[in-house]
Every structure is written in C-alpha cells, then in structure tokens.
Amino acid sequence: MKKTLLILGAGTGGTMMANKLRKKLDADLWRIVIVDKQPAHYYQSGFLGLVFGARKPGQVAKPKKQFIHESVELIFAEVEAILPEENRVLLRPDNRPISYDQLVIATGTDISPEENPGLLGGGWQNSIFDFYTFEGAQNLHQALKHWKGGRLVMNVAEMPVKCPVAPLEFLFQADHYFKAVGLRNKVELVYALPIPEVFTRPEVVPIFEGMIEQKDVKVHPDFYLKSVDSEKQVIDSYTGDQLDYDMLVTIPTNMGAKMIARSGMGDEFRYMPVDMHTLQAEGYENIWVIGDAADLPCPKTASAIHGMSATVVENVLRLDAGKPLAKTFDGETKCIISVGGKSCFLLAFSYTQPPKPGKYPLPGIGPFSILKPTRGNYLAKRGLLGMYWNLFLPARYTPPRYTKGERNG
Amino acid sequence: MDDEDRNQSKFDGQGYLLDHTTWTRQVGELLAEELGLELTEEHWQLVEYAREVYCQTHKTPTRRKLVTELGVDPQDLFVLFPSSPMRKLCRVAGLPKPKNCL
Numbered sequence: 001m002k003k004t005l006l007i008l009g010a011g012t013g014g015t016m017m018a019n020k021l022r023k024k025l026d027a028d029l030w031r032i033v034i035v036d037k038q039p040a041h042y043y044q045s046g047f048l049g050l051v052f053g054a055r056k057p058g059q060v061a062k063p064k065k066q067f068i069h070e071s072v073e074l075i076f077a078e079v080e081a082i083l084p085e086e087n088r089v090l091l092r093p094d095n096r097p098i099s100y101d102q103l104v105i106a107t108g109t110d111i112s113p114e115e116n117p118g119l120l121g122g123g124w125q126n127s128i129f130d131f132y133t134f135e136g137a138q139n140l141h142q143a144l145k146h147w148k149g150g151r152l153v154m155n156v157a158e159m160p161v162k163c164p165v166a167p168l169e170f171l172f173q174a175d176h177y178f179k180a181v182g183l184r185n186k187v188e189l190v191y192a193l194p195i196p197e198v199f200t201r202p203e204v205v206p207i208f209e210g211m212i213e214q215k216d217v218k219v220h221p222d223f224y225l226k227s228v229d230s231e232k233q234v235i236d237s238y239t240g241d242q243l244d245y246d247m248l249v250t251i252p253t254n255m256g257a258k259m260i261a262r263s264g265m266g267d268e269f270r271y272m273p274v275d276m277h278t279l280q281a282e283g284y285e286n287i288w289v290i291g292d293a294a295d296l297p298c299p300k301t302a303s304a305i306h307g308m309s310a311t312v313v314e315n316v317l318r319l320d321a322g323k324p325l326a327k328t329f330d331g332e333t334k335c336i337i338s339v340g341g342k343s344c345f346l347l348a349f350s351y352t353q354p355p356k357p358g359k360y361p362l363p364g365i366g367p368f369s370i371l372k373p374t375r376g377n378y379l380a381k382r383g384l385l386g387m388y389w390n391l392f393l394p395a396r397y398t399p400p401r402y403t404k405g406e407r408n409g
Numbered sequence: 410m411d412d413e414d415r416n417q418s419k420f421d422g423q424g425y426l427l428d429h430t431t432w433t434r435q436v437g438e439l440l441a442e443e444l445g446l447e448l449t450e451e452h453w454q455l456v457e458y459a460r461e462v463y464c465q466t467h468k469t470p471t472r473r474k475l476v477t478e479l480g481v482d483p484q485d486l487f488v489l490f491p492s493s494p495m496r497k498l499c500r501v502a503g504l505p506k507p508k509n510c511l
Contacts, residue, residue, distance in 0.1 A: 222492065
C-alpha cells in the first residue's frame with residue numbers, strides 16, 4: 001500500500017510543495033494529495049497592482065488546477081479538523097477522512113475584520129476597503145477611480161500582518177497615483193499603525209521615514225485600533241485617540257485558518273508553532289508547516305517559500321528514511337517594493353542577517369540594488385509575475401539566495 | 410533605580426533587561442517606577458504570566474494572548490500599562506522588547 005503525503009492548502013506554499021515533492025517522492029510508493037477550499041490561485045503580490053490599475057484581474061488570479069502536477073490528487077473541500085493522534089484529516093461536509101503518513105499544513109492567513117467592532121458595519125467596501133483580498137483590491141480600485149479626494153487613512157489594526165511592507169507600498173503608490181490623476185493637493189495621506197515606528201526592522205526605519213516625509217504622509221505610530229464608527233467615519237484607539245477619514249484603507253487583524261483552532265492546535269492567532277529551522281510542528285513529528293500558517297519570526301513571502309519548501313522537502317525524505325532533520329531554513333526573504341512610478345526598492349534579510357545595502361544576485365555587480373530605489377529593480381518586479389506562474393509555482397526554478405550560507409534550493 | 414540594582418542587572422539601550430534570569434520582583438518594582446507605574450495585584454498577575462510564557466516559549470506574549478488566555482479586557486491593559494502596554498509589561502517583567510514579529 002502506498003504512503004500518503006497530505007498537503008492542506010494549495011496557495012503558494014502548498015502548490016510549490018506538491019510540485020517539488022512530486023519530483024522527489026517515488027510515485028510507486030507515495031501518493032500526494034492536496035486539499036483546498038476554493039479553486040482560484042492568487043498572485044498576492046499583484047493585489048496592489050490591481051488597486052492602482054497596473055494589473056488586470058486575470059493576471060493575478062488563475063485556476064489552481066493549472067499549476068499542480070497532474071499526478072497530485074487535488075481535492076476541493078473545506079477541512080473540518082486534523083486528528084493528529086490518528087494521523088487523519090476530516091473533510092467537510094460529511095467528515096470524509098483522509099489518512100496521512102506525513103502532513104504539510106499550508107493553510108495561510110486571512111483578514112479578520114470582525115475582530116474590531118464597526119469595521120464590518122455599513123462602511124465596509126463603501127468607505128472602508130482592504131487590499132489583502134482579491135475582491136477588496138478590485139473594490140478599492142473602483143473606489144479610487146471615482147474618488148474626489150479627502151482624508152485617506154491607511155490603518156493596520158494589529159500586528160503581526162502578512163506583509164508589513166504592504167501598507168507603506170500602498171502609501172507610496174497612492175502618492176504617485178494621486179499626483180498622476182491631478183488630485184494630490186486634494187488628498188491627505190495618513191498612516192496609523194500599532195507599532196512605534198513606520199517599519200518593524202529598525203535598520204530600514206530611517207530610509208522609510210525619509211520616503212514617508214518626502215511623500216507627505218502623516219504618521220500616527222502606536223495607534224491601537226479599538227473600533228470603527230463608519231457613520232461618523234472615525235476610528236478609535238484604545239488610548240483614546242480618534243482619527244476621522246473620508247476613505248479608510250484597512251489591514252484588519254490577520255489570523256490563520258479556523259480549522260487549526262477546530263483541531264485544538266495553534267496559538268492565539270491560529271498559527272502553528274514550529275521549529276524555526278526544520279519547520280516541524282511543535283509536538284508533532286510527522287507534521288510540517290509552511291508559509292503564513294507557521295508562527296515564524298520572518299515574513300512568509302513567496303521568496304521565503306523557496307527556502308521553506310526546500311527544507312520541508314528534505315525533511316519529509318529524512319523523516320521517512322529515519323535520518324536526523326535538516327536545520328536549513330534561515331528565514332531568508334527578499335521583497336521588491338514599488339515606491340511609485342517606475343522605481344522599486346529591494347529588501348533582503350534573514351533571521352541573522354539584517355537588511356543592508358548591496359547588490360543581487362551577484363555581490364558587487366548586481367544588476368539589482370538592495371535598499372536603493374532603481375529602475376532595474378522595477379523591471380525585476382515587472383518580470384516576477386511571469387516567473388511566479390511559469391517558473392516558481394511549477395517548481396522549475398528557484399532564484400539565487402542573497403544571504404550567505406548553505407543553499408537551500 | 411539605585412547603583413546596586415544597576416550593577417546586578419544589565420540593560421539594553423532602551424532599558425530592557427538583557428538577561429531575564431537576573432530579574433527579581435525588586436527589579437520589576439524599580440523598572441515600574443522608572444515608567445511611572447505603581448504596581449497592583451493585577452499588574453503582578455500579568456508580569457508573572459508574561460515571564461511564564463517567555464520561560465516556556467522564548468517568545469514575549471502578544472496582547473491577543475493575554476486577552477484570549479487570561480480573559481483580560483483589552484481596554485484594561487491600556488489602563489494598567491498606558492500608551493504601549495506590551496512594551497511596558499515586557500520591560501517591567503525583565504523580558505526583551507516585543508519584536509512585532511515581522
């Protein structure tokens with residue numbers, strides 16, 4: 001009888017895992033099954049492109065089925081719960097069981113606007129928008145097209161969020177967009193966030209602060225969102241501060257899949273505690289966690305997924321062979337931030353290496369510059385969309401690492 | 410904080426204790442004083458819980474963890490440790506500054 005490798009979630013992490021494992025696991029010995037609740041795969045880095053009209057919906061959403069190797073069994077169903085003691089997962093609606101030998105949890109994170117009273121009130125998707133969802137990004141695009149100006153508040157409700165760079169990127173692009181449509185003098189840009197500085201990594205705070213000032217964004221640090229009054233168009237903080245808005249762009253509280261809590265697993269955000277180097281779930285020998293579902297002190301960008309999936313593939317094989325686990329994941333991530341117009345900023349760091357200026361992929365040569373806005377970085381960002389769909393997801397190519405150390409991919 | 414306590418414990422540039430194992434209740438009281446806080450039983454309950462979480466997981470607790478696991482009203486946290494409750498709580502408890510988890 002074949003062994004089963006079961007993957008929950010067919011987003012970036014799950015899809016890349018399925019395709020990498022299909023190349024490594026003998027199809028005569030292993031069955032690979034992947035479960036997801038909905039059929040569309042989103043290129044999430046493209047959501048901001050949707051907001052500002054640089055991308056069309058068809059470029060950032062495609063059928064999941066198209067990117068998963070044909071010999072991987074793809075099931076569309078919602079997971080009721082994981083029964084880790086029985087090595088089984090139950091699927092909705094009829095608790096159909098799937099047994100596994102090894103399990104990969106890749107169920108990601110989602111926005112939970114219900115966590116703050118009033119956020120889902122009458123203003124939701126009318127004067128309050130998100131861009132962490134495909135629908136939200138499209139609605140915000142439409143709203144911006146018809147907006148006459150006023151006070152736009154970008155608010156992060158609670159940390160941690162999936163991508164801490166995204167609100168800054170939104171503001172930089174908003175400044176550019178409003179200038180381009182001749183509205184900038186009628187728009188006040190405000191950034192209210194629940195941390196003391198504009199970014200989580202102190203090494204790059206001065207750079208981002210400079211950009212924020214240059215783009216005339218007013219910052220309200222340490223703003224801990226309590227509730228929203230969408231009739232009066234005011235947000236309230238726990239410290240008694242109030243900010244009024246004409247348009248509120250929110251990053252609501254981010255939380256993991258409800259299935260994690262139904263399984264009696266996960267932390268207060270429904271994320272899975274894992275070993276930060278092996279990605280093995282704490283307390284479960286044959287469960288691995290990849291992407292946003294993991295409670296890891298690093299961003300879970302698609303670029304981090306390259307390193308994560310390499311480590312998990314290796315450890316699936318090692319566990320099966322009874323060998324010691326590889327402790328190779330080092331938290332490396334790279335992200336390209338659009339700062340408006342045809343200029344982008346490249347950021348790269350890991351658990352141990354802070355962001356610092358340099359060139360990528362060839363040290364000293366580049367052609368891409370780290371911590372510096374350039375047109376070359378912009379061209380790289382433009383090219384990423386095609387690479388994501390055609391090379392990264394099918395596991396045909398892994399981009400070079402930036403930080404030193406053993407290569408993961 | 411007097412010299413003796415300063416010598417016994419080392420702090421980072423922002424006043425957070427570098428080694429949480431050198432923390433004592435007295436250090437906690439002195440750190441609270443620096444922050445202008447008068448510690449009550451409710452403060453101590455949170456301080457001890459934060460230390461327990463850190464000793465077990467090597468992570469400072471999040472505000473949400475205090476709310477979901479201890480049943481604390483989030484607004485009360487801002488009354489007990491005004492302005493930035495998790496930074497102040499961690500500082501009094503001798504733990505590192507919360508990382509905000511990038």
